[in-house]
Amino acid sequence: xxxxxxxxxxxxYATLSNHSExxxxxxxxxxxxxxxxxSVLTTIEILMGIYLSSRDANYWPVVKxxxxxxxxxxxxxxxxxxxxxxxxxxxxxxxxxxxxxxxIIYMIFLIIQEGFSVGAHSA
Amino acid sequence: MAGHLETVDTATAWGGGRSPFNATYGKMMMWFFLISDAxxxxxxxxxxxxxxxxxxxWPVADEVFFHFPGTHANLPxxxxxxxxxILIVSSVTxxxxxxxGHRMDQKxxxxxxxxxxxxGLVFLGSQAWEWSTFIAGPDGVxxxxxxxxxxTNNPYSANGMNPDDVRxxxxxxxxxxxHGFHVFTGVLINFLVFLKVKKGVYxxxxxxxxxxxxxxxxxxxxxxxVFVFTFFYLV
Numbered sequence: 101x102x103x104x105x106x107x108x109x110x111x112x113y114a115t116l117s118n119h120s121e122x123x124x125x126x127x128x129x130x131x132x133x134x135x136x137x138x139s140v141l142t143t144i145e146i147l148m149g150i151y152l153s154s155r156d157a158n159y160w161p162v163v164k165x166x167x168x169x170x171x172x173x174x175x176x177x178x179x180x181x182x183x184x185x186x187x188x189x190x191x192x193x194x195x196x197x198x199x200x201x202x203x204i205i206y207m208i209f210l211i212i213q214e215g216f217s218v219g220a221h222s223a
Numbered sequence: 224m225a226g227h228l229e230t231v232d233t234a235t236a237w238g239g240g241r242s243p244f245n246a247t248y249g250k251m252m253m254w255f256f257l258i259s260d261a262x263x264x265x266x267x268x269x270x271x272x273x274x275x276x277x278x279x280x281w282p283v284a285d286e287v288f289f290h291f292p293g294t295h296a297n298l299p300x301x302x303x304x305x306x307x308x309i310l311i312v313s314s315v316t317x318x319x320x321x322x323x324g325h326r327m328d329q330k331x332x333x334x335x336x337x338x339x340x341x342x343g344l345v346f347l348g349s350q351a352w353e354w355s356t357f358i359a360g361p362d363g364v365x366x367x368x369x370x371x372x373x374x375t376n377n378p379y380s381a382n383g384m385n386p387d388d389v390r391x392x393x394x395x396x397x398x399x400x401x402h403g404f405h406v407f408t409g410v411l412i413n414f415l416v417f418l419k420v421k422k423g424v425y426x427x428x429x430x431x432x433x434x435x436x437x438x439x440x441x442x443x444x445x446x447x448x449v450f451v452f453t454f455f456y457l458v
Contacts, residue, residue, distance in 0.1 A: 113247045114432035119325045127322050135315045142311065146304040149457045154283055164458050171453040175446055182318045182442045184435075192244035196254055204265050211269045215276025222277070 134181045141170050253436045257443050260405075264447050267398050268454050274390045282379040282391055284456045290356050303456050306349045307448065310406075313342025314445040317413075321438045324431025329423065332434055336417045339441065343410035350403050357395060395455070402451055405444045412437050 119127070145167060152163050180186030185193055236243040244251065275281050285299035292302075316338040323331030359365040360378035370378050372392045380386040416437050425431045 113242060113245055113250075114430040116245070117325060117432075117435075118327065118430060121326065124322055124326045127325075128319070131315065131318050131322065135311070138311055139308070142304070142307055145453070145457060146300055146307075149285065149300045153285065154458075167453050167457045171449055174449050178314070178442055178446045178449065182314055182445075183439055184321075189243075189245050192246060192254075195244070196258060200258055200261060203262070204269075207265065207269055208272070211273045212276050215273035218273075219277035219279070 130181065134177050137177060138174055141174050145170055247432065249436055250432065250439075253439050257439060260443065261447075264401070264450070267394075267401065268450060271394050271398065271454060274394060278384065278388060278390065280384045282384060287357075287379055288353075288456060292352060300456060302349070302353065303452065306346060306353070307452050309342055309346050309349065310445050310448050313339050313346065314442055316342060317438050317441045321431070321435050324425070324434045327426065327429075327431070329420065329426050332420050332425075332431060333417070336413060336420060336434065340410055340413050340417060343406055343413065343441075347403065347406055347410065350399065350406070354399075398451055398455060402444070402447055405447065409437075409441050409444050413441060 148163060148166070152159065154160050154164075179197075185196065235241075242248075242251075288303055289297050289299040290302060291298045316335045320332050320335035320339060323335060355365060356363075358372050360370055360372050362370060362378075365371065368376075370376070372378055372395070374393055374396065375389055377384070377386065377389045377392045379391055380388065384391065416433055419425065420431075420434065425433060
């Protein structure tokens with residue numbers, strides 16, 4: 101009974117993550133830096149979205165891939181800093197990230213490939 | 224940074240009687256739930272990718288989403304950009320609430336969590352406006368169902384898209400609707416936790432991990448929006 105960590109009485113893991121004033125100051129600085137980064141990336145995305153049209157086939161593939169890369173960068177910072185995953189134990193971090201990223205990349209590849217094939221046959 | 228992780232050797236960490244991940248049961252389960260939810264949203268967005276890849280053509284987002292309340296000017300993506308910023312800001316106030324919780328600063332948690340709830344409500348309100356504008360369709364009149372955007376009618380079928388192809392409106396309603404429902408439940412949960420913070424429940428408990436757990440959910444909602452924004456409005 102006393103070895104269970106799901107009970108509210110054993111909250112040592114939770115209390116361990118409490119921190120001091122000075123540590124809090126450093127963490128808040130980091131939070132504002134990430135906020136700035138997310139805002140800048142979003143602004144760039146919006147400006148590109150407004151001024152570059154998908155109707156121009158010359159540069160659209162480059163634009164499209166820069167959108168996707170910027171989105172992944174934003175996602176990385178949200179998960180690693182805001183959701184604090186970057187500061188959890190390495191085992192927990194890998195346990196969450198690796199299976200998800202592996203399956204989702206596999207699924208994207210399969211389904212989008214299939215989509216283009218279906219489109220080509222019905223056209 | 225936060226989390227004074229104990230350094231123990233592998234045999235001790237995995238030897239039973241403790242969490243090898245240095246995380247409580249509740250936090251682990253929140254992460255597991257988020258993984259399954261992320262797979263659901265991933266499925267939605269990949270299905271959207273399939274529809275776009277297989278359709279003859281697809282409406283251009285700048286030509287559908289250019290409205291802004293109180294003006295008839297052509298302002299592509301400005302409104303949805305505003306919604307995106309509202310959600311990012313509410314994510315920041317949430318992470319500040321979690322940080323205040325780690326310092327056992329009850330007033331700070333209360334303040335930042337309160338702002339997070341307000342940010343969520345503003346986002347939901349914006350989405351209601353976004354939906355009604357989208358449903359009204361190109362003519363901007365909401366009352367005539369025949370040319371409104373519904374699950375069975377796609378008034379945005381100009382530029383070559385087959386008018387019978389209602390996948391565009393269907394994906395809009397399902398993807399933003401499913402996300403909006405997550406925002407709604409997030410606001411509800413944040414508000415309930417806010418009340419408990421106010422009552423001093425977590426102060427008495429000695430830690431604010433509950434704020435951290437609902438924070439994970441709230442950041443996830445922001446994370447999903449980052450992808451919805453890219454794949455529905457930009458790409």
